[in-house]
Amino acid sequence: MADSSSAESKLATAKTVLSAAASVAATVMLARSIAQDFLPYEIQDYFFSGIRGFFSRFSSQVTMVIDEFDGLVNNQIYEAAEIYLGTKISPNTHRLKVSKAEQEDNFTxxxxxxxxxxxxxxGVKFNWILICRQVESKSFHNPRDLNSTLRSEVRSFQLSxxxxxxxxxxxxxxxxxxxKAKSIKQESKTLRIYTTSYDSMYANLADVWTGTNLDHPATFDTLAMDSEIKSFILRDLERFLKRKDYYRKVGKAWKRGYLLxxxxxxxxxxxxxAMANYLNFDIYDLELTEIHRNSELRRLLIAMANRSILVVEDIDCTVELQDRSAESAGISPNRPPQTQITLSGLLNFVDGLWSSCGDERIIIFTTNHxxxxxxxxxxxxxxxxxxxxSYCTPCGFRLLAANYLGIKxxxxxxxxxxxxxxxxxxxAEVAEQLLKNDNPDIVLKxxxxxxxxxxxxxxxxxxxxxxxERREENEKQNTAQEVKSLNNKKVETEEKNDS
Incomplete structure (x- = not known):
C-alpha cells in the first residue's frame, strides 16, 4: 500500500510539473504573440533580448551575430558564410532560396x-541560423510599387x-x-570579358567596365603552339598563383606581365x-584609343576586379604615346597633353604605385612588331x-590536324x-585550309x-x-656622298675666305 501511495504521489507531482510547464509555455507564446501584434519592434527587441540574456547566463553556448553589412560596406564574413552554407544544405532542409544572375550560367x-x-x-558542432527581419521606411521611394513604402530586409547569421x-x-x-567560399565562388563563376564604357567613365566605379560572357573554347590542349612553350607558360602561371606571400615579402605587387x-x-x-579558361580569370580588354587622360587610366585600374587578366592588344599602334622628352617638356606634337595618355602614365599603370591597387592580376600586351x-x-x-x-611548326600542324580532322x-x-x-x-592560315573539307585525303592534298x-x-x-633594302642602302650611300661633297665645298669656301 505504501508503494502504491508513493507511486500515486510521484505521478501527481509529475502531472503538476508538466501542467505548470505547459502553462508557462502557453503564457510565453501568448505574451510573444501579443508583443508582436501590439508592441513596437524596439520594445519587442528589448523585451526578448532581456529574456535571452537571462537564460544565456545558465547556458554553455555562445552566439556570434554576423550582419550582412559592416557600416556601409559588405561584410566579407557574411558573404563567405552565405556561399559556404549553400553547399552544406541537407536533405532535411525544408526551405531553400534559389537565384540566378542574368549573366551567370549556374544557379545559386x-x-x-x-x-x-x-x-x-x-570535432566541434556548430549551429547556423539565418535571421531576417523586414523594415519599412517612408524615406525611400519604390518606383515599382507606388502604393506602398519600400520594404527592406535586414539579414544576419547567428552562429552558436x-x-x-x-x-x-x-x-x-x-x-x-x-x-573555402573564395574557392567555391571562383570554381562556379561564369567567365566574363569586359571593355571600357567611356560614357560611364565618371559615374559609379562599378559601371566603367561593360561585360559579357566569355565563351571562347580555346584551351592549352587545342593551341597550335610549340609544346615546350606551352609547358613553360603553364608552369609560370602555376608558380605565379602560389607566390602571394613571396611577392609580399619582396615588396612587389602581385601581378605578372606578358608580352606576346x-x-x-x-x-x-x-x-x-586559353590562359583565362585555365586560370578562370575574367578578361579586361583595354582600348587605349578610348582613353584620353592618365587619370582615366588610373580609374579603370581601380575598377578592375582581382584575379583578372588585363589585355592591351597591338600596343605599338593602338595609341601614339608621347615620348619621354616631349613629356618632360610638356609638349605633344599631335594633341594637347591633357587629352593624351603619356608613356610615363602607362608605365606607372604597369609597375608604379597604381599597379598595387589589386592582387593576382595578369597584364598582357600584344604586338606584331x-x-x-x-x-x-x-x-x-x-x-x-x-x-x-611563331609561324606554324610541325608540332603545331599535328595538333591542328588532330583537332580539325581527328587524325594523328x-x-x-x-x-x-x-x-x-x-x-x-x-x-590561322593552316586551320582555314583544314576547314574546307571533312575528307582528310582531299583537304591534305x-x-x-x-x-x-x-x-x-x-x-x-x-x-x-x-x-x-638594296635601294635604301644605295640611297644612304648617295646621301652620304652628297653630304661629304657639301662639307668639302664648305671647307674649301671657308679656307678661301680666310686667305
Whole structure:
C-alpha cells in the first residue's frame, strides 16, 4: 500500500510539473504573440533580448551575430558564410532560396530565413541560423510599387557553439570558411570579358567596365603552339598563383606581365583565351584609343576586379604615346597633353604605385612588331615574360590536324611537315585550309598545293624586300656622298675666305 501511495504521489507531482510547464509555455507564446501584434519592434527587441540574456547566463553556448553589412560596406564574413552554407544544405532542409544572375550560367542555392544548418568542424558542432527581419521606411521611394513604402530586409547569421571554442572559431573556423567560399565562388563563376564604357567613365566605379560572357573554347590542349612553350607558360602561371606571400615579402605587387609578339594569325588572342579558361580569370580588354587622360587610366585600374587578366592588344599602334622628352617638356606634337595618355602614365599603370591597387592580376600586351616598342616597356618587372608567337611548326600542324580532322597520322604528313619547316605560314592560315573539307585525303592534298603557293609568295616577297633594302642602302650611300661633297665645298669656301 505504501508503494502504491508513493507511486500515486510521484505521478501527481509529475502531472503538476508538466501542467505548470505547459502553462508557462502557453503564457510565453501568448505574451510573444501579443508583443508582436501590439508592441513596437524596439520594445519587442528589448523585451526578448532581456529574456535571452537571462537564460544565456545558465547556458554553455555562445552566439556570434554576423550582419550582412559592416557600416556601409559588405561584410566579407557574411558573404563567405552565405556561399559556404549553400553547399552544406541537407536533405532535411525544408526551405531553400534559389537565384540566378542574368549573366551567370549556374544557379545559386542559399538558406532561407529562419532555417537552421548544423555541421561539425574539427570535432566541434556548430549551429547556423539565418535571421531576417523586414523594415519599412517612408524615406525611400519604390518606383515599382507606388502604393506602398519600400520594404527592406535586414539579414544576419547567428552562429552558436560551446563557449570554450571561441578562439578556435576566430583563428580556424571562420578563416577556413572565407577561404573555402573564395574557392567555391571562383570554381562556379561564369567567365566574363569586359571593355571600357567611356560614357560611364565618371559615374559609379562599378559601371566603367561593360561585360559579357566569355565563351571562347580555346584551351592549352587545342593551341597550335610549340609544346615546350606551352609547358613553360603553364608552369609560370602555376608558380605565379602560389607566390602571394613571396611577392609580399619582396615588396612587389602581385601581378605578372606578358608580352606576346609575332605576325598576325599566330594565335595571340587564342593564347589569352586559353590562359583565362585555365586560370578562370575574367578578361579586361583595354582600348587605349578610348582613353584620353592618365587619370582615366588610373580609374579603370581601380575598377578592375582581382584575379583578372588585363589585355592591351597591338600596343605599338593602338595609341601614339608621347615620348619621354616631349613629356618632360610638356609638349605633344599631335594633341594637347591633357587629352593624351603619356608613356610615363602607362608605365606607372604597369609597375608604379597604381599597379598595387589589386592582387593576382595578369597584364598582357600584344604586338606584331616588337622592335617598334619603346625599350622602357620591355624592361624586366614590366613585361616579365616575352612569348614569341611563331609561324606554324610541325608540332603545331599535328595538333591542328588532330583537332580539325581527328587524325594523328597520314601518308601525306611527311610531305606537309617538310614544307611547313621551310614555309612561313601561320596556324590561322593552316586551320582555314583544314576547314574546307571533312575528307582528310582531299583537304591534305589541297593544303600541299596551298603551301606551294605560299612558298612562292614568300620568295617573291623576300626578293622585293631585298631589292628595297638594296635601294635604301644605295640611297644612304648617295646621301652620304652628297653630304661629304657639301662639307668639302664648305671647307674649301671657308679656307678661301680666310686667305
Amino acid at each position: 542555392i542559399s538558406m532561407e530565413s529562419n532555417e537552421e544548418i548544423s555541421e561539425v568542424f574539427n 557553439f560551446h563557449r570554450k571554442h571561441k578562439d578556435m572559431v576566430l583563428t580556424s573556423y571562420l578563416p577556413y570558411i572565407v577561404k 609578339y609575332g605576325p598576325p594569325g599566330t594565335g595571340k588572342s587564342s593564347l589569352i583565351a 616588337k622592335d617598334k616598342l619603346d625599350p622602357a616597356l620591355l624592361r624586366p618587372g614590366r613585361m616579365d615574360v616575352h612569348v614569341h608567337m 597520322d597520314h601518308e601525306l604528313f611527311e610531305e606537309i611537315l617538310e614544307s611547313i619547316k621551310t614555309t612561313l605560314v601561320t596556324p 589541297e593544303l600541299i598545293e596551298f603551301l606551294k603557293v605560299k612558298t612562292k609568295e614568300n620568295e617573291e616577297a623576300n626578293a622585293k624586300k631585298s631589292e628595297a
